[in-house]
Amino acid sequence: MDSRSTPNSADFIQTHPGLGVLRMATLFAESQTDPDDEALGLMSAQVEAGxxxxAEPSEIWPELVRGIMCPAPSKMFGALRECGALFQVLPEVAAIFGVPQLSDEPAQVDLGEHMLQALDEAALRNAPLPVRFALLVMNIGKSDSPREHLPVHYKHIERGRPRVxxxxxxxxxxxxxxxxxxxxLAECERVHRVSKMRAGPVAAMLERLGAFSTSExxxxxxxxxxxxxxxxxxxxxxxxxxxALLDIAFEACAEVDNAADDQTMARAEAIARAFRSLRWSDEPA
Structure with a gap:
């Protein structure tokens, strides 16, 4: 590892040693490097010493925000996990590591590793804090899914909501x-399943997601x-x-008269027209 890009252990020194552990992990997220043995040993020693x-949650939160908004937030949470701090600071998040999740190839992924990759994807998009925080915590209801059902996570939303x-x-x-x-937590998996063959459910989804009232x-x-x-x-x-499909549906609804008696139906009809045009444009010439 290039020592010029590696956080110096001197940066670890803090008034509160617990916050020093978090600050050191943040430095790895800022520099986009992995912890070396010296830094990880120092962090682990502090964690083991209690x-x-x-550290109060009100003191920990600003450090978590700093790390999650870095160019490589996975480096922070990976370092915190390696030194044992993640289990103390965010036990709900630490618990999802080792839990399987359905994927394509390979057929299963580790939920914790998947979360780290999702955070780095958010950083690539310069996503704001709410997006990154949602990616950090939205799967914590899956940590104790019944083993006989894995890698499917029945009722994880009901378990996740009170935890979040x-x-x-x-x-x-x-x-x-x-x-x-x-x-x-409630809608991400539904968005993944959305289809251009079903204009009515798409219209209802847009309304449920607040697309017409809280577009941000x-x-x-x-x-x-x-x-x-x-x-x-x-x-x-x-x-x-x-x-992209939901953006097309959202834009199609702009033509709907706000005074329409049944806005959901009117929006569904507008979306259906847009989706029919989309299907025709997809057909080979």
Missing amino acids: ALGG EALCARFEAPEDCKELALLA QFHQLMTVCACDFCAHPGRSGQSYQKS
């Missing part, structure tokens, strides 16, 4: 972070879903077709 025990809410309350996370995380949050959710999609092996940098 340094994080006296409790985590946000513990750190006093901003409301927009909490709202997007809960929305991603809707577009942030599309970024969450795109990062989640691209985090699977072999997909990094690919375009996310489901987001």
Whole structure:
């Protein structure tokens, strides 16, 4: 490793040793490097000595934000996991490592490693904090899915919602972070399944996602879903077709009269027309 790009152990020194562990992990996310043995040993020693025990969530949160907004947030959370700090700071997130998730090739991925890759995809897109936070926590309801059902995660939304809410309350996370995380928890997998053959459900989905009232949050959710999609092996940098499809549907609804008696039906009809045109354009000449 090039020592010029490696965080110096002197940077580890902090007034509060627990915050020093977090700051050191953040430095790896900033420099996009892996921890060397010296740094990891120092961090592990502090964790084993109980340094994080006296750190308040209100003190930890700014350090987590700094790391998650770095160019390589996976380096921060990877270092925290290696030294044992992640289990103390974010036990809900630490618990998803080693849990299988369905994928393409290979057929299963590690949920924790998938989350790290999704965070780096968000960094490549310069995504805002709510997007990155949602990717960090939206799968924490899958950590204790019944083993006989794995890699399928039945009722993970019901298990995840109170955990996300409790985590946000513990750190006093901003409301927009909490709202997007809960929305991603409930809707991300549905977005992945959206089809241009079903205009009615798409219209209902857009309304449920707040596309016509909170468009910024809707577009942030599309970024969450795109990062989640691209985090699977072999997909990094690919375009996310489901987001493009929903963008077409959203734009089609602009022609709908706001005074229409049944807006959902009117929007579904507008989306159906747009999807029919899309299907015709997909046909070979």
